[in-house]
Amino acid sequence: MATDYEASKLEGPGASTNPDSDIEYTAVDGVNESRLLRKLDLRLLPAVSILYLLSFLDRSNVANARIEGLTTDLHMTGNQYLTGLTLYFIGYVLFEIPCNIILKRTTPKFWLPTLTIAWGVVATLMGVTKNLAGFFVVRFFLGVTESGLFPGVVYYLSMWYKRNERQYRISLFFSCASLAGAFGGILAWGIAHMRHVGGYAGWRWIFILEGLLTIVIAVIAYWFISNYPESVSWLSDKERSFIQARLRADSDSTNDEKFTWADVWVTFKDIKCWLYGLGFHTMSLPLYTLSLFLPTIIKDMGYTSAQSQLLTIPPYAVATIFTVFWAILSEKYQRRALFIIITSSVAIIGYIILLTNEHPSKKPGVSYVGTFFAAIGIYPSVALVLSWPAINVSGQTKRATANAMQISIGNLGAVLGTQLYRPKTAPRYVLGHCFALGYLVMNIVVVSTLWYILAKQNKQKEEYLAAHPETRGFHDTDEDLKQGDRHPRWHFNA
Template sequence: MASLIEKDGEPPSSSPTAEQKVPSSDITRDAEKQFDINEKALLRKLDWKLLPPLTLLYLLSFLDRSNVGNAKLEGLTEDVKMTGDQYLTGLTLYFIGYVLFEIPCNIILKRTTPRLWLPTITLFWGIVATLLGVVHNYAGYLVSRFFLGVTESGLFPGVVFYLSMWYKRNEQHFRISLFFSAASLAGAFGGVLAWGIGHMKNVGGYQGWRWIFILEGLFTVLVSAISYFLVYNYPATAEFLTEKEREFIQFRLKYDSDATIDEGFTWTAVLNAFKDPKVWLYGLGFHTVSLPLYTLSLFLPTIISGLGYSSASAQLLSVPPYAVAFVLVVTVAILSERTHRRAPFIMATSALGIIGYIILLSAPSPGSSYVGIIFAAAGIYPSTAIVLSWPANNVSGQTKRAVANAMQISIGNLGAVMGTQLYRSEWSPRYFVGHGVALAYLAANIAVTGTLWLVLNRENKKKEEIRRSQGISPLEEVGAAEGAFLGDEDPRWVFQT
C-alpha cells in the first residue's frame, strides 16, 4: 500500500524528510491538507467501526465467565450435587485453561486474521457456555469450565494487539480502557439478567440457573455469527475506508509506531518477549490486580448475599458497584491519555481499592460493608484497564508485542487461579482471608508499578543520551527513518510511563 511519502514513487513536496525532524503534529497537519482528511473525524469513524463489536464480544466473554456466581445463588451447587469446595475447583480450572492457551492463541492470531480468529473463538466459547446449562454432574461442570477458559483465552490479548495496529500509541490506552469497561458493564448487566432469568424456574423443566447459562450462551453464539461481518482485519484492507483514508492511517502510524513495518512471524521475536524483564513486570502488574478483579467479579453476589440480603436482592445490589466502576474506568482513561501518564493512575486507583478492602475488613454493618465493595470495585477496574494497555503502548516488534500481551494475561491470571480458592463457604460471611489477600495484592501492585515506572524512566534517560550523542530524533520518525529499526530497544523508541 502506497504511503504518503512513497506515493507514485516520488516523495510529495510537502512531506518532511528525516533530516528536517519536523514535529509529528506539524507532519499530521500537512498530511491532513494533502489528503483533505480531518484526523479527528477519521478517529471517530474508526472508533465507531472497531470498538462497538469488540466491546460487545468482551462484554459477553466476561458475562459468560462470571455468570457462574449468579447461577450459584439460583441453585447450581445443589442441583449438580457438589460441595462449595468442588464449586471453587471449577472456577480454578477455568483460569488454568485460560492461562495455558493465551500465548498459542495470539500466535495463531498473528498467523491468521482478526476477522477469522476473533469471531471463531467467540463461537466456540458460546457453545461451551450454553452447554454449561445442561450439565447434570460434577464432571460435566469441571470439563465445561476448563474448556470455557480455553476458548475465551484468545480474545483479550488478541484485541489488545489488534488495536495496536490501528491507533497511535497514546490513543491506544483510551480505546483499550473503553474495551475493558465492558467487564464492569457485564457485571452490571449480569446482575439484572440473573435476577430476571432466575424467575424462569421450571420453564421447560429447567431450573433458573440453567437458563442463565443457556440464554446468555446462545446470545453469544448469535453475536459470533454476526461478528464475522463486523470485525475487520487491518487498515490496508478494511472495506469501510477509502484509499486516501488508508494511506493517511498508514502515514500517521509510520511516524508513531511499528504498525506499518512489514514484519513476518519469527520464533526469535517470541523468545525476545520471554527474555525481556519488562514484559515480566507487566505480567506481575496484572497478576497483582487480577486476583482482586476476579474474586470480586466471581464472588460479588455471594459476598452481598452473606451480608444478609436475599438471593434476588443480592443479584440487583451487584449492579451499583459495577456502574461506579464503569464511570471510573472511562474517567481515569481520559485523564491518563491527556497527561500521557500510566503509573501514577495505576497506583492511585489501586490505593482506592485498598481503602475498599480496609472498610470490608473492619466494617461492623452490612451498609458499611457495601460501601467498601463500591470502593473496591471503583479502584480495581480502572487500575486493571491501564495495566492491560501498558505493554501495548510500550512493547515494539509486532510478534514480540503479541506474545507480550498474551504473557501478561497468562501471568496475571495465575493470580486469579489462586483467588478462586480464597472465598470458601466456611469463611462466610466476613471472608477475612479473601479480603485480606486482595488488599495485600493491591499493595503489591503499587510496589510493582513503582518499580516498572523507575525502570522505564531509567531506560528513557539512557536512550535520550544515545540520541543526543548520535544526533538522531526520537520515535516520531521511527517508521520513516533510514536504517534498521530495533524494536523497543531502538534509541528512537520512547517508553510511556
C-alpha cells in the same frame, strides 16, 4: 508522487507532531484526522467491545448461578465449586499465547468470531450439565475458548491506532468487564424467574440464554469485525494511505513483519514484559475474586438471592463510568503509573472497610460501601495496566507475545484467587479480602518499579541521543525497525 500524509518538517497550524518521533506531518487531500479517528472508533470499538462484554458475562455468570442453586442441584461442596472456577483459569493460561500466535497467522475477521462461537457453545452446555465432572470439564474448556479474545483485541487495536491513542481505546474496551457485571446482575435477576420453565432450574436458563445470545452475536460478528487497514473496504484509498503513513511514523503497525520464534524469545528476555505481566497478576486476583464472588459476598450481608443480584449492579455501574473517566484523564496527562497507584490505593481502602466490619449482616451498609471502593479502584487500574504493553512494546510479534504473556502471568493470580473465598470463611471472608489487599499493595510496588525502569531507560536514551545527534529516525531503515523499542528514539510511556 504525492501522498496523503506529507512527511516533511512543516510549520504552521496544519502540522501535528508525534511525541515519539522526530517527524512532523500534515493532512492533505481533504482527509481530516479527527473525523477519521471518530470513524475508526465507531467501526472498530463497538464490535470488539460487545464480544468482550459477552466474554466477561459468560465467565462470571457462574457467580449469579451459584446463589440460584447451582451448587445444590449439582451436589457439589463449596470447595468443589472453587475448583471449577480454578479450572477455568488453568485453561485460560495454557492457551493464551498459542491463541495470539494463531491470530498473528490468520485474521481478526476469522479468528475473533470463531473463538466467540466456540465459547458460546461451551457456555450454553453449562446449562445442561448434570454432575460435578461435567461442571469441571465445561469450566476448563470455557477458559480455553475465551483465552484468545482479550490479548487478541489489544494486539488488533495496536494495528489501527497510534501509541498515544491506544490506552483510551483499550480502557474503553475493558470497561465492558464492569458493564458485564451490571448487566449480569439484572439479567440473572430476570432470567431466574424462569425457574421450572421446561423443567429447568433458573440457574440453568442463565447459562442457556446468555450462551445462545453469544452464539447469535458471534455469527453476526463475521460481518462486523474488520481486518487491518490495508484490506478493509470501508476506507477510501486516501484514508488508507493516511492511516498507514501516520502509523509508519509512530510504531511498527504498517511493517510487513513475518513471525519468528526469535522475536518471541526477545520478549522473554525483556524484564519490562515480565513486569507488565506482574502488574496484571497483582490486579487479576482482586479483579476476579470480586467479579466471581460479589453476589455471594452481598448475599452473606443478609440479603435474599434476588436482592443480591440487583445490588451487584450499582458498584459495577459506578466502576464502568469511573474507568472511562480515569482513562480520559490518564490519556490527557500521558501518565500511567501514577494513575494506577492512585486507583489501586482506592481499592485498598475498600478492602480495609470490608475487613474492619466484624458483623457484615448487622452493618451491611458499611460492607456494601466497601464493595464500591473496591470496584472503583480495581477496574480503572486493570484497564491502565492492560494497555501498557500495547503502548510501549514495539515489534508486532514481540507485542503480540507480550500481550499474551501479560494475561497468562496475570491470570495465575486469578487461579489462586478462586481458592480463597471458602464457605467456612463467610460472611467476613477474611482470607480472601486479606489476599486481595496484599496483592493491591504488591501492585503498587510492581508499578512503582516499572515506572522507575521506564524512566531510567528513557533517560539513557536521551543521553545517547545527546551524544549521538546523528542517530537515524525510528523508521529510516529496516535495521532501525528491527530494533523495535530498543531504538534510541523509542520513548517509553511511564
